[in-house]
Amino acid sequence: MSRLNGTRAAFDTNDEKVNVAILGAGRIAHTMADTLVKMAADPRYADLIHPYAVAARDLGRARAFADQWGFDQAYGSYEDLVADPAVDLVYIATPHSLHAEQAILCMKAGKNVLVEKSFTANADQARETLDVARETGMLCAEAIWTRYMPSRRIINEILGSGEIGEVKSVSANLCYPVSDKARMTDPNTAGGALLDVGVYPLNFIDMAVGADHGRAIDHMDTSMVAHESGVDAQNSTTLVYDDGVMAVSASSMVVASDRGGYVWGTEGYLVVHNINNPEGIDVYGADHRLARHVDVPEQLTGYEYEVADAANALIDGKTECEAMPHKDTVRIMELMDSIRMRWGLRFPFED
Numbered sequence: 364m365s366r367l368n369g370t371r372a373a374f375d376t377n378d379e380k381v382n383v384a385i386l387g388a389g390r391i392a393h394t395m396a397d398t399l400v401k402m403a404a405d406p407r408y409a410d411l412i413h414p415y416a417v418a419a420r421d422l423g424r425a426r427a428f429a430d431q432w433g434f435d436q437a438y439g440s441y442e443d444l445v446a447d448p449a450v451d452l453v454y455i456a457t458p459h460s461l462h463a464e465q466a467i468l469c470m471k472a473g474k475n476v477l478v479e480k481s482f483t484a485n486a487d488q489a490r491e492t493l494d495v496a497r498e499t500g501m502l503c504a505e506a507i508w509t510r511y512m513p514s515r516r517i518i519n520e521i522l523g524s525g526e527i528g529e530v531k532s533v534s535a536n537l538c539y540p541v542s543d544k545a546r547m548t549d550p551n552t553a554g555g556a557l558l559d560v561g562v563y564p565l566n567f568i569d570m571a572v573g574a575d576h577g578r579a580i581d582h583m584d585t586s587m588v589a590h591e592s593g594v595d596a597q598n599s600t601t602l603v604y605d606d607g608v609m610a611v612s613a614s615s616m617v618v619a620s621d622r623g624g625y626v627w628g629t630e631g632y633l634v635v636h637n638i639n640n641p642e643g644i645d646v647y648g649a650d651h652r653l654a655r656h657v658d659v660p661e662q663l664t665g666y667e668y669e670v671a672d673a674a675n676a677l678i679d680g681k682t683e684c685e686a687m688p689h690k691d692t693v694r695i696m697e698l699m700d701s702i703r704m705r706w707g708l709r710f711p712f713e714d
Contacts, residue, residue: 381674382415382449384474386441386465387456388428391479392417395454396432398666408667412452412674418444441465445472452677454506454670455479458546459553460712463488466503467495475502477673481562482507484553484710486696493689502677504669504684505692507566511668511684514641514659515570518626521633521657522571526646528630533572535564535638536613538597538620547616548592550710555594557587557699560639561614565695567624567638568602568610574694578604585705590616593708600702640665 383399385392399414415435419425422439429437438444444453445468453469455462455478463483466476482505483489496503509515522530537560546552547559572578580602587598597615604610613620624635631654634645644657662668672684683689703709 380411380413381677382413382451383670383674384416384418384436384444384447384450384453385428385456386418386444386453386469388417388419388424389456392428392454392456393432394664395456395666395670396428396434398664398670400432401663402667402670405663405667408671412670416444416447416450441468445469445474450474452477452502452673459484459558460551460710463492466492470495470499470501470503473499473501475673475677477504477506477669480505480507481553481558481699482692482696484558485713486693486700489693489696493693496682496689500682502673502682502684503689504673504676505687506666506669506673507562507687508665508669509563509566509638509641510570510687510691511672512641512659512662512665513668514635514644515686517644517657517659518571518633518635518641519575521644521646522576522626522628526630526654527626527628527632528649530572530576530626530628531608532627533568533608533610533625534613534627535567535571535611535624536620537561537563537622537639538613538615538618540617540619542590542596542616548590548594550592550594551712553710554592555590555708556597556614556616557595557702560616561595561598561612562695562699563639564612564614564624565600565698567635568612569691569695571624571626572604572608572610573602574691578606578608580698581605583701583705585702587706587708589708595703595706595708598702598706 402408417428418438425437452475583602585600587595590596599613602610622637624638626633631648636642646654
């Protein structure tokens with residue numbers, strides 16, 4: 364039974380859960396399905412969400428997905444999914460190039476959306492999508508999980524405590540050898556390392572020393588090595604903030620890296636193990652001795668935080684999530700546009 368009436372109505376919390384649907388049935392959709400099933404069985408989330416439906420471009424594939432994860436409904440088209448009045452929140456799990464049109468389809472049909480990163484292929488698409496969110500009153504949020512994880516608060520608390528002194532520099536990298544995946548090298552799907560993995564070190568930097576701390580980028584330098592298809596195979600970007608803090612972001616789809624995040628201060632430094640899904644945080648003094656190790660909370664899959672945040676925002680009648688508000692999504696998309704512009708990289712659909 365739907366809790367939404369018309370384009371936007373207050374959510375009825377009379378013991379009813381948020382029915383979550385997944386648009387797409389690829390690898391990341393399965394990760395989300397696993398998350399939703401675990402949330403539904405966890406006392407912390409069981410009264411909040413219900414794994415409800417999936418849609419794929421092939422009904423047989425959708426039914427197999429629904430059967431595997433115990434979803435109530437399966438649809439062979441995205442239009443059929445958004446026509447279901449019982450769907451409250453749609454997680455969009457398709458390539459970047461499709462996010463804008465699919466999020467707009469959902470919102471115009473009265474569905475709230477949680478859109479996998481990168482939010483869209485470029486900032487123009489992001490602004491168009493968020494314009495529709497404002498017009499329809501639907502919740503629209505970017506599903507970049509590290510923005511919602513408890514590790515974000517932990518890192519900011521350490522840095523805010525002054526334990527490593529005054530922060531002066533930061534470095535973050537994320538590299539996976541994934542160039543064998545067709546969507547990663549295809550310009551038509553907004554492929555390349557930047558939008559798929561590079562978005563994480565840029566967001567880590569933004570959270571560790573950037574907008575989370577009131578800084579704005581003054582200037583930057585960037586370079587990339589192109590894949591034979593024309594998209595970036597690997598890249599590096601140096602950002603200089605208005606107070607002189609420097610940050611280096613590196614990403615690649617052809618090599619593996621330590622996935623580390625490093626924040627350097629005048630009295631020590633901080634090391635985050637795996638910025639894509641923080642496993643722990645080490646704090647060192649200026650003498651390079653380990654001062655302490657901080658564990659991150661045990662999690663279901665890591666995706667539960669973004670789902671819970673979106674579901675609670677929906678219930679509260681909000682149109683954005685506090686952990687990743689619209690202005691942050693647009694700022695990161697604009698930054699990645701600027702980086703690609705420096706490279707001379709445009710996707711075919713942008714011409």
